[in-house]
Amino acid sequence: MSELKLNPKPSWKELPIASIIPEPATSRFYKTGDWRSFRPIKDKSKCIHCGLCWVFCPDGAVKFAEDGSFPIDLDYCKGCGVCAEECPSGAIKMVEEVEE
Numbered sequence: 001m002s003e004l005k006l007n008p009k010p011s012w013k014e015l016p017i018a019s020i021i022p023e024p025a026t027s028r029f030y031k032t033g034d035w036r037s038f039r040p041i042k043d044k045s046k047c048i049h050c051g052l053c054w055v056f057c058p059d060g061a062v063k064f065a066e067d068g069s070f071p072i073d074l075d076y077c078k079g080c081g082v083c084a085e086e087c088p089s090g091a092i093k094m095v096e097e098v099e100e
Contacts, residue, residue, distance in 0.1 A: 032059070036079025038094040040072050046091035053083035053092060 033039075042053075047069070054062040054070045061077035062070050072083070084092040 031075040033061070033073075033075045033077050033079075036077065037097050038079040038081060039074060039077060039097050040079070040081070040083050040092050041095050042070075042072060043091045043093075044069070046089050048089045048091070050088060052086045052088065056082050056086045058082060 049068050049070070051064070051070060053072075054064055057077075058080060059076055059078055061073045061075075062083055063073055065071055079094070079097065081094045084094050
C-alpha cells in the first residue's frame with residue numbers, strides 16, 4: 001500500500017469529497033469569499049453602528065473594529081445578503097460581483 005501524505009493546508013478546491021482537514025483551527029487559511037456572486041457595500045455615512053450586521057453574519061465576515069465600526073472582511077464573505085437584510089438604516093447594499 002502506498003502511504004497517504006496530506007497537505008496540512010490544502011485549498012478548499014483541492015479537498016477530496018468527505019475529507020477531514022488534518023489541522024484543527026485552520027479555517028482562517030481557507031478564504032471562502034471567492035465563490036460569491038454578490039458582495040456587500042457599506043455606506044459609512046448611513047451606518048448607525050448598531051452591530052446587527054455583525055450579530056447576524058453567519059460566516060463571521062463582519063468584524064468589530066476598535067473605532068466602533070463593523071468592517072466586512074471580503075476574504076470570508078460568501079455574499080448571502082443577511083447583513084444587508086438586517087441593517088435597519090439601509091447602510092449595506094448587495095452589488096453583483098464582477099470578475100477583474
